[in-house]
């Protein structure tokens with residue numbers, strides 16, 4: 001990375017849930033930077049803490065979840081310590097969020113147009129007519145046909161993928177500095193997906209927007225992200241330039257992930273899978289959290305927690321792969 | 327194919343939604359009624375014990391079709407019929423049909439803990455009558471989908487998106503359905519959990535002869551799972567046939583475009599351009615072949631005439647392809 005201040009900088013973030021079983025650590029020393037005009041892909045096991053990282057950055061962590069350590073900086077200033085109403089102003093204006101779950105981010109009783117226009121007018125000094133025009137243009141941008149008619153409809157009249165596109169339009173409404181996109185294209189077919197990822201890339205290029213892109217689709221990561229972070233059980237286990245991580249994974253979990261992708265070239269009878277499941281937060285094993293599922297695990301892995309070095313391509317592993325498989 | 331071999335017959339299924347403005351507005355602005363044709367004249371059969379996949383662009387009518395299949399939405403035309411199952415004593419019963427929804431958030435009751443959610447269909451359908459055995463079954467199902475029995479006492483909000491999707495899969499498996507309609511069952515899952523679930527689904531199919539109707543936009547998943555495929559565009563089937571044929575010899579221009587657009591890890595194309603042309607609206611669909619405004623192969627007839635599905639096993643609805 002260059003010497004300039006990254007737009008987003010997360011340092012040693014730790015998030016706990018307090019509950020019946022005491023304090024559970026859901027994010028453990030998560031550190032990442034996203035520079036101007038950069039797309040950081042975030043992948044990893046379901047439940048690893050990808051959405052939680054995004055939620056903490058936009059300041060919407062809900063009890064019993066709370067930040068217990070580390071810092072979050074936007075354009076060099078701390079935002080994790082801001083009072084609630086200050087953070088509310090930043091959200092929407094400087095940070096746009098696309099949540100994994102499109103229905104809960106849309107109000108069921110308001111039309112799509114009402115929601116867009118309200119968001120636009122909250123953040124930008126536009127009159128009613130201009131706001132309406134911008135709303136229609138945004139819907140067209142995300143590929144909604146007949147936006148003039150659609151703007152008067154309610155969310156339940158849209159298909160799953162269209163609702164997701166409305167949420168994307170809402171997040172883009174104020175041209176934020178940083179976009180947290182949590183599985184923005186999961187509900188979308190390949191052609192709309194290509195349209196959305198092209199739109200995200202255009203925002204990066206033309207406005208220098210920084211994007212954190214959470215997705216399970218390695219193809220989307222390979223074609224969209226500049227760098228990628230792989231998460232497992234609340235930690236980043238590997239981070240680096242997208243080509244290196246996808247082609248030469250160093251962490252055994254990343255390698256397993258890459259091998260599980262169904263191939264387009266042949267119909268295999270059984271897919272390669274990583275046996276076992278990610279540990280629950282209350283049962284994270286000592287040492288490396290991946291050790292019960294890892295073929296390379298030895299005694300050291302069961303005792304000592306591997307840390308992520310501050311290198312451009314780093315893996316938190318005692319016995320990393322040499323990096324030329326796959 | 328003989329009758330009993332068929333699990334589901336869909337004949338000219340159609341679903342229109344009235345999306346007109348309120349009548350007063352319409353009257354004042356002299357607007358006509360607006361009808362959205364979500365699904366139009368869709369016909370296909372699904373063989374028992376096979377996987378039939380429905381693929382197509384967002385908004386093309388896949389979920390509406392699935393909802394009609396499981397009777398959550400009544401068709402405005404056509405029929406969707408399950409073949410009854412013949413029991414040992416000769417009586418015929420309708421097959422048990424269960425749906426896995428696209429949106430796992432909306433389909434789990436937030437006030438029930440996970441154990442209750444999964445046990446409910448077992449009690450409702452009286453599949454097991456002793457309470458201890460029900461609990462054992464719930465634990466087993468949780469383990470099957472890669473969760474842990476201790477998760478039974480937690481509420482849906484304490485789970486991540488993919489974990490919730492696995493809860494709804496466990497609940498669907500609990501019903502011991504004969505036919506599962508799966509609307510994007512794995513799109514919220516990471517590839518390693520996805521591989522576990524897909525392998526599990528294949529195993530259950532081989533063991534119990536389950537029939538799957540599978541909706542996904544992930545073409546590599548579809549390729550892996552399907553025996554037969556239907557490609558939909560704007561409410562209609564434009565190409566259908568055995569999965570192997572469709573992937574090795576795609577004929578419809580839209581199918582070809584779809585296959586070319588798949589993001590590929592092994593060979594990423596970072597300057598990929600999205601499909602050109604405006605996405606058409608099901609409220610005002612283009613005349614003739616609905617794909618013509620985006621089709622490079624279009625000829626004059628495409629603008630005026632609706633192409634019909636033609637062919638034996640591998641069917642295509644396209645003036646140009648069918649003329650060859």
Ligand SMILES: Nc1ncnc2c1ncn2[C@@H]1O[C@H](COP(=O)(O)OP(=O)(O)OP(=O)(O)O)[C@@H](O)[C@H]1O
Nearest residue numbers: 017046047048049050051052484485486487488489
């Ligand atoms: N209210 C809560 N109480 C306890 N644990 C919680 C709560 N909310 C989330 N968690 C836990 O936090 C962890 C991280 O969840 P998160 O939603 O960030 O996962 P994710 O990586 O986004 O997964 P997915 O890919 O499935 O969306 C999960 O293990 C989840 O069980």
Ligand SMILES: Nc1ncnc2c1ncn2[C@@H]1O[C@H](COP(=O)(O)OP(=O)(O)OP(=O)(O)O)[C@@H](O)[C@H]1O
Nearest residue numbers: 157158159160161343364384385386387388389390
């Ligand atoms: N209740 C409704 N009222 C009006 N229009 C509806 C309703 N339900 C669906 N539609 C419309 O029907 C069309 C098909 O929707 P459907 O949900 O079947 O799409 P889909 O193929 O499942 O798309 P996706 O991949 O985005 O989930 C869309 O244009 C949608 O807006």
Ligand code: SF4
Nearest residue numbers: 288291294301317318
């Ligand atoms: S540290 Fe050990 S257990 Fe963990 S991934 Fe590396 S080799 Fe496997």
Ligand code: SF4
Nearest residue numbers: 615618621628644645
């Ligand atoms: S019928 Fe014409 S417009 Fe439609 S897909 Fe075929 S060639 Fe293209």
Ligand SMILES: [Mg+2]
Nearest residue numbers: 051100486487
């Ligand atoms: Mg998530």
Ligand SMILES: [Mg+2]
Nearest residue numbers: 160388389428
């Ligand atoms: Mg759908």
